[in-house]
Structure formats: structure tokens, C-alpha cells
Amino acid sequence: MGNDIFVWVEQFRGQPVSVSYEAIGLARRLADAWGGRVTACLFGEEGIAPLAQEAISYGADRVLLAEDDTLADFRLEPQVALLAQAVREADPAVVLIGATFRGRELGPALAVELDTGCVADCTALDLEGEQLVATRPIYAGKLMCKCLVPERRPQIFTTRVRAFPKPEPDTTRRGEVVRVQPVLGEGDIAVKVTDFLEAIGGVSLADAAVIVAGGRGVGGPEGFAPLRELAQVLGAALGASRAAVDAGWIPYEHQVGQTGKTVSPDLYIACGISGAIQHQAGMRTSKVIVAINKDPEAPIFKLAHYGIVGDLFKVVPALTAALRARLG
Amino acid sequence: MHIVVCTKHTPDSEAKMSVDASGKVSWGGSPLIINPWDEYAVEEALRLREAHGGKVTVISMGPPEAVEALKHAIAMGCDEAIRIWEDACVDSDTLATSYVLAKAIEKMGDVDLVLFGKSAIDSQTWQVGVAVARRLGLPALMYVIKIAALDPVQRTITVERLLEEGRQVVSAPLPAVVGTTKGINEPRYTSFMGIRKAARMEYPVWSLAQIGAEANKVGVAGSGVRWPHIFMPPVREGEAEIIQGETVEATVSLLVDKLLAEKVI
Numbered sequence: 201m202g203n204d205i206f207v208w209v210e211q212f213r214g215q216p217v218s219v220s221y222e223a224i225g226l227a228r229r230l231a232d233a234w235g236g237r238v239t240a241c242l243f244g245e246e247g248i249a250p251l252a253q254e255a256i257s258y259g260a261d262r263v264l265l266a267e268d269d270t271l272a273d274f275r276l277e278p279q280v281a282l283l284a285q286a287v288r289e290a291d292p293a294v295v296l297i298g299a300t301f302r303g304r305e306l307g308p309a310l311a312v313e314l315d316t317g318c319v320a321d322c323t324a325l326d327l328e329g330e331q332l333v334a335t336r337p338i339y340a341g342k343l344m345c346k347c348l349v350p351e352r353r354p355q356i357f358t359t360r361v362r363a364f365p366k367p368e369p370d371t372t373r374r375g376e377v378v379r380v381q382p383v384l385g386e387g388d389i390a391v392k393v394t395d396f397l398e399a400i401g402g403v404s405l406a407d408a409a410v411i412v413a414g415g416r417g418v419g420g421p422e423g424f425a426p427l428r429e430l431a432q433v434l435g436a437a438l439g440a441s442r443a444a445v446d447a448g449w450i451p452y453e454h455q456v457g458q459t460g461k462t463v464s465p466d467l468y469i470a471c472g473i474s475g476a477i478q479h480q481a482g483m484r485t486s487k488v489i490v491a492i493n494k495d496p497e498a499p500i501f502k503l504a505h506y507g508i509v510g511d512l513f514k515v516v517p518a519l520t521a522a523l524r525a526r527l528g
Numbered sequence: 529m530h531i532v533v534c535t536k537h538t539p540d541s542e543a544k545m546s547v548d549a550s551g552k553v554s555w556g557g558s559p560l561i562i563n564p565w566d567e568y569a570v571e572e573a574l575r576l577r578e579a580h581g582g583k584v585t586v587i588s589m590g591p592p593e594a595v596e597a598l599k600h601a602i603a604m605g606c607d608e609a610i611r612i613w614e615d616a617c618v619d620s621d622t623l624a625t626s627y628v629l630a631k632a633i634e635k636m637g638d639v640d641l642v643l644f645g646k647s648a649i650d651s652q653t654w655q656v657g658v659a660v661a662r663r664l665g666l667p668a669l670m671y672v673i674k675i676a677a678l679d680p681v682q683r684t685i686t687v688e689r690l691l692e693e694g695r696q697v698v699s700a701p702l703p704a705v706v707g708t709t710k711g712i713n714e715p716r717y718t719s720f721m722g723i724r725k726a727a728r729m730e731y732p733v734w735s736l737a738q739i740g741a742e743a744n745k746v747g748v749a750g751s752g753v754r755w756p757h758i759f760m761p762p763v764r765e766g767e768a769e770i771i772q773g774e775t776v777e778a779t780v781s782l783l784v785d786k787l788l789a790e791k792v793i
């Protein structure tokens with residue numbers, strides 16, 4: 201067994217998912233430290249081939265490329281069958297997969313296939329001697345834990361979205377592209393995709409660099425309007441507290457927190473959110489947190505880096521105007 | 529229809545978690561409850577039974593405390609509950625846990641649908657459901673926000689499942705594994721009758737031998753992942769820097785300065 205690292209590259213209709221390139225960057229650093237190769241696994245529909253060169257520019261040495269209709273529209277069965285076969289052939293030490301909906305399915309399925317361990321949702325991965333040690337949050341981020349796969353190989357890790365830096369692509373990098381064929385034919389796949397319903401509205405929370413979030417303080421569905429404008433100026437996604445979601449002011453897809461999404465943007469602007477522990481569970485790892493709240497005693501001010509005490513209906517429009525003026 | 533729901537017991541979500549010097553995790557005086565995500569799976573099972581008839585069996589691999597999760601599910605309306613445990617199961621990772629659960633489901637034999645919660649709020653791995661599906665060789669329909677159709681005669685199921693970009697609509701033959709997510713339903717409260725039934729119920733415990741599981745595939749021996757070190761996350765000291773200008777315009781302008789300096793906009 202070598203020191204090679206496999207990275208599963210995720211894409212949606214030909215659009216690469218950022219976390220895959222974050223994972224390639226991580227794989228590159230590890231491979232450079234211990235002298236191994238990075239192989240990107242890119243399995244999807246006809247037309248995804250251009251992403252192979254992109255994966256190389258982010259740090260892959262080699263790309264296993266499969267283009268086939270059975271691999272369009274993520275389905276677990278054909279993906280895991282092909283990935284397992286590729287891994288069996290090359291016998292890499294490590295497989296990295298982004299911790300998205302798709303990746304969180306693929307990781308454990310591959311682990312069962314190969315009878316090995318899969319560490320979920322890693323936020324750090326370090327080499328301690330010969331052993332890779334992952335750090336990951338547990339109990340909604342109230343505790344952290346170090347995890348490892350001491351004996352079995354490969355070691356599978358899913359990486360939290362935005363936990364690892366996305367490298368600068370180097371378009372002069374050269375690598376090898378190897379075409380591979382799917383393992384399963386359509387007749388072997390039980391699950392059929394019959395339709396796709398697009399998510400409503402704008403930037404996805406999971407990989408947004410900036411999030412503007414509203415809570416009970418926005419007062420009603422129309423209270424999100426000034427937040428939407430601020431989000432638009434910042435190219436931000438819209439988040440919400442559970443109180444706002446439960447009140448029916450905004451769909452569940454926007455909920456941040458223990459029973460919603462876990463996010464880790466560069467900037468999180470919490471408007472009219474008190475900062476309950478369950479809300480914090482979903483956003484505490486944001487790089488910079490700004491709180492806008494009229495109650496100076498709100499717990500969110502204990503977590504936030506910057507705070508403005510005031511009425512969000514005055515502060516948010518003013519902030520939008522100032523940003524428009526300053527960012528052009 | 530025979531529907532199986534897999535549940536785990538966890539500390540309450542409001543519990544104050546801590547770790548002592550020896551690395552032992554404690555949740556203060558907080559009660560152990562059913563993993564909150566699993567209530568959606570239980571609720572969905574009960575609704576399917578109400579629509580199509582049949583029975584709902586709730587199972588958990590866990591020590592005696594795990595009966596709390598089973599009790600809650602019975603009090604909500606499940607028909608039967610089984611706990612699977614032996615000391616050898618201690619420190620099982622998801623590879624080993626899924627092995628035990630799959631063996632128990634195989635033993636039942638006549639299962640049409642296996643339901644899971646999204647993730648356990650303690651270990652947060654999001655893995656056990658999909659791993660059980662793969663072990664049983666069944667379709668894995670995960671992060672399901674809606675069961676759009678279920679036809680017990682044609683033996684097909686159609687669900688809407690979440691992806692980052694939207695909802696994928698997929699169909700599969702039964703038996704199948706469905707991982708639920710919040711939004712699929714609003715779990716009911718336990719009823720007085722249900723609580724009485726749960727209190728009087730016997731909770732059989734299946735051993736590894738009973739489900740035909742090999743001891744070297746459970747616990748530490750059967751696991752791929754170890755977690756030698758659990759610790760408190762570093763706490764952020766202090767309070768927010770409160771930004772206060774003469775006017776709202778001046779205040780937000782100061783904030784924009786800070787955010788530009790932080791390079792986050």
C-alpha cells in the first residue's frame with residue numbers, strides 16, 4: 201500500500217462543488233508532506249471532462265474520469281461501486297470526500313464496501329507521526345473530538361464545507377487524465393431519479409462566504425425584505441433562526457442552528473437574533489460575527505465580534521446604503 | 529407493512545456538556561432522551577402505518593439507558609420495541625453499529641421499510657442509516673423531506689430528498705431504507721395512554737448470538753474509527769466590540785471600516 205490520496209470530486213450539472221477543491225488542497229498538502237500522489241475521482245454525465253483539468257490546477261496529479269448517463273444526477277449506487285473499484289485497484293492510504301448531502305452518503309457507504317472507517321465532518325486533519333488525526337465537532341459543537349482510523353485502510357474522511365482553504369488554482373499544472381468506465385449498468389441500479397425541484401432563491405447557505413440572518417426580531421415575513429437587500433449587496437445567502445422558521449416567515453431550508461444547517465462563513469450578520477445556544481451551535485465557527493440587536497443584554501453579543509445595539513429596521517437599511525456607496 | 533425505526537438515546541439538546549481530566553464526557557443532570565432527529569422517523573412510521581396498516585417496530589443498539597429512546601417511541605405509538613446489546617458492543621463506531629442493526633433487521637425477515645433520523649446529536653456522524661442500507665443491499669434514500677408516494681402493492685416508494693441545490697425526486701422498490709430530516713412532518717407528543725403503555729411494556733434484549741452477529745465485528749474489534757480524545761472547544765473570551773457612532777449612518781460606516789479591515793467583504 202502506498203501513500204496515495206484519493207479525492208472524490210463532486211459536481212452538479214457540470215458545476216464543481218467548492219468543498220471538493222478544498223479537499224484537493226488538503227490532499228496536496230498531505231501528499232507533499234509524506235510523498236504520495238493525489239488522484240481526483242470525477243464521475244458524472246457527459247460533458248464534465250473540463251473539470252478534470254480544473255482538478256489538476258487545484259493540485260491533483262491524476263484524474264480518474266468517468267462520463268456516463270448512469271452517473272448523471274448523483275445516485276449512491278453507481279458512484280460507490282465505481283469509487284470502490286478504483287480504490288481497490290490503486291490501494292490509496294486515504295480517501296477524502298466533502299461533507300455535503302452527497303458526500304455524507306458516499307463516505308459511509310464506501311466504508312462498508314471496503315470494511316474500513318470513515319470519520320465524519322472533519323474540521324482539521326493533521327499528521328501526528330505516521331498517523332492522520334482528524335478533529336471534528338460533536339454534541340452540536342459543544343465538544344470537540346480527535347478521531348483516527350488506526351489500522352484499516354484506506355482511511356476515509358469527510359471534510360466540513362469551508363473548514364479547509366480552497367487553494368489558488370495553478371493553470372500551468374500538468375497531470376494525467378485516465379478514463380474509467382462505470383461498474384453498474386442502468387439495469388443494476390434500483391434508484392431512479394424522476395425529477396428535480398430547484399431550491400428557491402439565491403446563494404446556498406452551505407458554502408456562502410457571507411450570511412445575513414434574521415430572527416424573531418424581523419417581526420414577520422416582510423421583515424426579511426431589508427435583509428434580502430443587504431444580502432444582495434454582499435452576494436450573501438439568507439439565514440434564519442428557528443423562531444423565524446417556526447413562525448412560517450421563511451422556509452426551513454434557511455434555518456441555521458442545531459436543528460438547521462451548520463455554517464462557517466467569513467462573515468455572519470445576525471439581525472434580531474438573540475443567540476440561543478442552539479442557534480450558536482450552527483454558526484459559532486464563523487470567522488467574523490456581527491450582531492444587530494436592540495437588546496444590549498442579548499446573548500449574541502457574547503459571541504459576536506462586533507455589535508450594534510439598535511433597531512434593525514434602521515440599522516440594516518443604513519448598512520445596505522453604506523455598503524452600496526463603499527463597494528460600488 | 530412492517531416498518532422498523534432505528535433510534536438512539538442522547539443527552540437532551542440543552543444539556544451542558546463537559547469533559548473531565550480523564551476525558552470522560554458528562555451532561556450534568558440532564559435527562560437522556562430519544563435523539564431529537566429520530567422523532568421525525570418515528571412520526572413518519574406512524575403516519576405510514578395509519579395510511580397503509582401494519583406495524584411499527586422500534587429498535588436500538590444500546591446499553592440499558594437506551595430504553596429511554598424506545599419508551600418515547602412506544603409512547604408516541606409504536607407497536608414493539610427491541611434493544612440489542614452486549615458489553616462487547618461498547619465503543620462501536622458506525623461500521624460496527626450498522627453491522628449489528630443490519631443483523632437484527634435481517635433476523636426480523638419481513639421488513640418493508642427501515643427509517644432513520646438524520647443524525648445522532650451526540651456523535652453527529654450522519655452515517656448509520658446509509659451504512660445499514662448498504663449492508664442490507666437495500667436502496668438508501670437519505671435526507672428525505674417528503675414521502676411523495678408509497679405503493680405497498682406495486683412495492684414502490686417515491687421521495688423528495690434534499691441536496692444543496694434543491695430537492696431530488698427519486699423512486700425505488702421496497703424494501704428500502706429512508707433517512708428522514710426535519711421538515712418531513714411535525715412529530716406528535718406522547719399521549720397519556722401511550723406513556724402508560726410504554727411504562728408497562730416489556731423491552732426484550734437481543735444478544736449478538738440471537739441475531740447471528742460475530743463478536744469480532746462489533747465493539748472496538750469491529751470498528752474502523754477510534755476517538756481517543758474528547759475536549760472542550762476553545763471559548764471565545766470577552767464580548768463584542770460595540771460600535772456606536774453619532775448617528776446610524778456614522779455607526780454603520782464604522783462597521784464597514786472594520787469589515788473591510790478584516791477582509792471579509
Ligand SMILES: Cc1cc2nc3c(=O)[nH]c(=O)nc-3n(C[C@H](O)[C@H](O)[C@H](O)COP(=O)(O)OP(=O)(O)OC[C@H]3O[C@@H](n4cnc5c(N)ncnc54)[C@H](O)[C@@H]3O)c2cc1C
Pocket residue numbers: 414415416417418440441442443444455456457458459460461471472473474475476477478479482492493494495498510511512513541564
Ligand atoms: C431541540 C432544540 C433545537 C433548536 N434548534 C435551533 C436551531 O437549529 N436554530 C435556531 O436558531 N434555534 C434553535 N432552537 C431555538 C432556540 O432555542 C431559540 O428559541 C431561537 O434560536 C430563538 O430565535 P430568535 O433569536 O430569532 O428569537 P428570540 O430569542 O425571540 O430573539 C429575538 C431577538 O430579536 C431582538 N429584536 C426584536 N426586535 C428587534 C428590532 N426591531 N431590531 C433589533 N433587534 C430586535 C430581540 O432583542 C431579541 O434578542 C432550538 C431549540 C431546541 C429546544
Ligand SMILES: Nc1ncnc2c1ncn2[C@@H]1O[C@H](COP(=O)(O)O)[C@@H](O)[C@H]1O
Pocket residue numbers: 534535536563565566569587588589590622625629643644645646647648649651652653654655656657
Ligand atoms: N445505536 C443505534 N441504535 C439504533 N439506531 C441508531 C444507533 N445509532 C444511530 N442510529 C440511527 O442512525 C441515525 C444516524 O446516526 P449517526 O450516524 O450516528 O449520526 C440516527 O438518527 C438513528 O436513527
